[in-house]
Amino acid sequence: MQTDTVIDVSADDMDFAALLEESLAGSQIERGDIVSGTVLSVDSYGLIVDVGWKQDGIVTRGDIERMGMSPLDYEVDKEIDVAIVRLNDNEGNLILSASQARQNEDWKKAEAIMNAEDVWRGEVSDANKGGIILPFGHLRGFIPASHVVDLPRGLNEDDRLTYLQKLVGEEITVKVIEVNRKRRRLVFSQRDAEQENRSARKEALLDELAEGNTRAGVVSGLCDFGAFVDLGGADGLIHISELAWHRVRHPNEVVNIGDKVDVYILHLDDQGKRIGLSLKRLQPNPWSLVDDLYHIGQLVEGTISRVEPFGAFVSLDPGIEALLHVSQMTDNSNEEPIRHLYEGQKLLMRVISIESDKQRLGLSLKEVTDAEQEQWDERQIEEIAEAQALARAEEEAEAKAQEQEQAIDESDPVEQEVS
Numbered sequence: 285m286q287t288d289t290v291i292d293v294s295a296d297d298m299d300f301a302a303l304l305e306e307s308l309a310g311s312q313i314e315r316g317d318i319v320s321g322t323v324l325s326v327d328s329y330g331l332i333v334d335v336g337w338k339q340d341g342i343v344t345r346g347d348i349e350r351m352g353m354s355p356l357d358y359e360v361d362k363e364i365d366v367a368i369v370r371l372n373d374n375e376g377n378l379i380l381s382a383s384q385a386r387q388n389e390d391w392k393k394a395e396a397i398m399n400a401e402d403v404w405r406g407e408v409s410d411a412n413k414g415g416i417i418l419p420f421g422h423l424r425g426f427i428p429a430s431h432v433v434d435l436p437r438g439l440n441e442d443d444r445l446t447y448l449q450k451l452v453g454e455e456i457t458v459k460v461i462e463v464n465r466k467r468r469r470l471v472f473s474q475r476d477a478e479q480e481n482r483s484a485r486k487e488a489l490l491d492e493l494a495e496g497n498t499r500a501g502v503v504s505g506l507c508d509f510g511a512f513v514d515l516g517g518a519d520g521l522i523h524i525s526e527l528a529w530h531r532v533r534h535p536n537e538v539v540n541i542g543d544k545v546d547v548y549i550l551h552l553d554d555q556g557k558r559i560g561l562s563l564k565r566l567q568p569n570p571w572s573l574v575d576d577l578y579h580i581g582q583l584v585e586g587t588i589s590r591v592e593p594f595g596a597f598v599s600l601d602p603g604i605e606a607l608l609h610v611s612q613m614t615d616n617s618n619e620e621p622i623r624h625l626y627e628g629q630k631l632l633m634r635v636i637s638i639e640s641d642k643q644r645l646g647l648s649l650k651e652v653t654d655a656e657q658e659q660w661d662e663r664q665i666e667e668i669a670e671a672q673a674l675a676r677a678e679e680e681a682e683a684k685a686q687e688q689e690q691a692i693d694e695s696d697p698v699e700q701e702v703s
Contacts, residue, residue, distance in 0.1 A: 319336075321334055323359065329345055331364075342378065343381065387421070387423055389421070391463065393420075394423070401480075403457050404420075406418045408451045409452065412445065416448050425460075425470040426472065427474055431473035482517065500544065503540065503545060504519055511527065513545060518559065529570050530604065574645060584600060584634070585630060590627060608647045608648070609646065612647065614649065632660040
């Protein structure tokens with residue numbers, strides 16, 4: 285009688301099986317992971333590699349040849365890094381990539397640059413409507429169009445692509461702003477690198493500058509409250525009150541973008557990294573000449589520069605503003621003389637007060653006598669008549685010159701070719 289064989293599974297064997305199952309469950313790998321493995325087999329078709337998973341993986345010959353190598357360049361029992369390409373192909377195989385794993389060092393380098401917030405320089409290799417391509421070792425980094433420096437706004441897709449294609453072949457500085465190995469995303473920003481570069485140059489410039497010094501620069505921007513000047517790495521601000529000794533309504537009255545200017549370093553703010561500049565401090569203060577040019581009781585001509593409810597400011601040589609207070613316009617309290625004044629109007633006035641140390645000079649209309657006003661009015665009429673006569677003489681001379689030119693043209697012989 286044949287006795288059935290009974291296999292006795294001991295408790296130790298059951299514990300080992302459970303531990304093995306637990307170990308395999310804890311060693312899960314996912315597509316895109318970079319892992320170390322041991323070469324089990326080498327032939328002309330590729331490699332078989334043990335990566336500590338439930339089944340061995342395959343590295344194809346084509347993958348190895350992408351690196352300019354042959355499968356026979358590998359040795360059995362040697363450790364290599366591989367990337368998980370597919371956990372299960374159509375035949376149930378685990379597909380690995382040695383070429384993608386070689387890019388692992390580039391991913392590590394990119395991560396290190398990003399974590400250190402460093403900048404990196406590379407050459408643009410391609411462009412598309414979304415941005416530009418920048419090779420990084422064995423990887424291809426991408427710079428979105430929104431992170432490209434000086435890209436004009438409002439371009440349509442075709443014009444934007446044309447602009448971006450002009451950057452191909454240029455070497456640019458960028459910052460790494462995203463590293464995602466699993467999604468194979470490496471994203472750069474030229475804009476962030478430029479901002480950091482300017483910040484670094486500004487730090488160096490602040491150490492180099494000193495209050496009271498003079499520096500050459502180029503006007504880089506205008507706004508209602510002043511003008512920005514590029515000092516060679518950082519911008520300083522000339523407040524509108526520091527553009528000139530006289531009143532300035534808008535910076536474009538004094539400077540334009542692109543103008544080369546010498547500026548006075550007015551103040552430096554190391555905390556806020558601000559640079560205050562002045563144009564007028566490099567020019568003579570006109571108020572220092574007032575005591576030599578004017579005296580109380582003197583008759584002066586001036587041009588109204590602005591009208592306020594309390595009076596009018598009047599421009600006088602050499603570039604100062606005096607005040608014609610409303611109380612000094614007329615003795616008639618029932619009149620509103622301010623309503624009859626306008627910017628650009630010329631007036632004859634008398635100097636009634638001078639405080640050059642406080643940059644004040646007072647004028648009066650009512651202190652001008654009728655005889656003085658009539659004499660001045662007559663002189664104004666004569667000057668207008670002289671100007672008009674001069675203009676008419678210039679027009680007549682120009683017309684006569686044109687007639688002479690026309691007469692010369694009409695008298696020129698015309699040669700006719702007879703065939």
